[in-house]
Amino acid sequence: MKTYTFILTGLAGAATTEAFFASPAQNNASMRSPFMPSTTLQSATAPDNDTFRNDSEPDLPSDQDLPKFSQSIPFFARPKELKQEFAGDVGFDPLNFAKNRDLLMEYREAEIKHSRLAMLAALGWPMSELYDIKIAAMLQVEPILDATDRVPSLFNGGMEKVNPVWWGFCLGLTASIDLYGVSRARSVEGYTPGDLGWDPMGFYPADKKDRMDMQLAEVKHGRLAMIAVTGFSVQEFVTGIGIVDETPLFFKPLEILEEVLGDVANIVDLV
Numbered sequence: 487m488k489t490y491t492f493i494l495t496g497l498a499g500a501a502t503t504e505a506f507f508a509s510p511a512q513n514n515a516s517m518r519s520p521f522m523p524s525t526t527l528q529s530a531t532a533p534d535n536d537t538f539r540n541d542s543e544p545d546l547p548s549d550q551d552l553p554k555f556s557q558s559i560p561f562f563a564r565p566k567e568l569k570q571e572f573a574g575d576v577g578f579d580p581l582n583f584a585k586n587r588d589l590l591m592e593y594r595e596a597e598i599k600h601s602r603l604a605m606l607a608a609l610g611w612p613m614s615e616l617y618d619i620k621i622a623a624m625l626q627v628e629p630i631l632d633a634t635d636r637v638p639s640l641f642n643g644g645m646e647k648v649n650p651v652w653w654g655f656c657l658g659l660t661a662s663i664d665l666y667g668v669s670r671a672r673s674v675e676g677y678t679p680g681d682l683g684w685d686p687m688g689f690y691p692a693d694k695k696d697r698m699d700m701q702l703a704e705v706k707h708g709r710l711a712m713i714a715v716t717g718f719s720v721q722e723f724v725t726g727i728g729i730v731d732e733t734p735l736f737f738k739p740l741e742i743l744e745e746v747l748g749d750v751a752n753i754v755d756l757v
Contacts, residue, residue: 559578559580562577567586568584572594574702595667597708598704598705600708601709604708605711612729612737615636615729630648634726635728635731641720642719667680
């Protein structure tokens with residue numbers, strides 16, 4: 487099974503699942519924390535899930551203005567909870583996971599977290615296969631790649647080779663970030679799922695439309711990264727070969743180009 491298959495499948499899947507949810511309306515009172523107890527979000531008199539919607543918010547279309555069918559699966563009705571509040575919403579929830587607003591917020595938060603982690607993994611996976619042996623030799627330690635240059639994973643094995651101190655650092659860092667996110671979700675009015683208030687380089691634009699575009703770019707890249715990492719792990723398990731070694735064209739383009747030019751030069755010399 488070649489990487490080409492996974493890339494084509496991933497792109498097709500990303501195009502089909504253009505978005506599960508949509509972009510946040512700023513200062514929307516309905517944006518409550520998914521981590522708050524349900525008793526703080528619902529009252530005995532709340533007859534439906536629209537209790538938490540600010541109907542005066544001009545940026546949120548009414549049900550009459552929303553499409554009747556999912557844009558990603560045109561023959562499915564649009565799930566009622568997907569009201570184009572988050573970046574990338576094309577009404578994709580065929581299994582109706584987001585049955586109510588609390589679940590919608592929880593799934594959105596989880597999607598953003600998994601997207602960011604997957605983007606890091608999609609970069610780190612091939613980077614480790616490219617540079618682990620070199621770095622290990624420089625530090626005079628044992629490489630963690632296996633005999634076929636595959637990285638440690640649940641499918642590949644070798645997780646025990648990773649230093650426990652590194653595991654502890656990663657778990658501690660992620661736990662602290664997660665707790666900080668929970669704290670913001672509980673305390674920030676109009677909280678946007680995934681917004682940790684972290685923008686040291688000032689990339690996040692002031693214009694609302696530009697913000698929506700950046701949020702959309704993040705969620706699209708994140709979804710594609712989740713597909714890519716899944717493809718990496720399955721491919722290496724099935725083929726028994728590292729993704730870099732199997733398809734060097736994607737990860738070592740300059741080396742491949744040098745080899746091709748060398749072959750061309752040899753052919754010219756023979757002629």
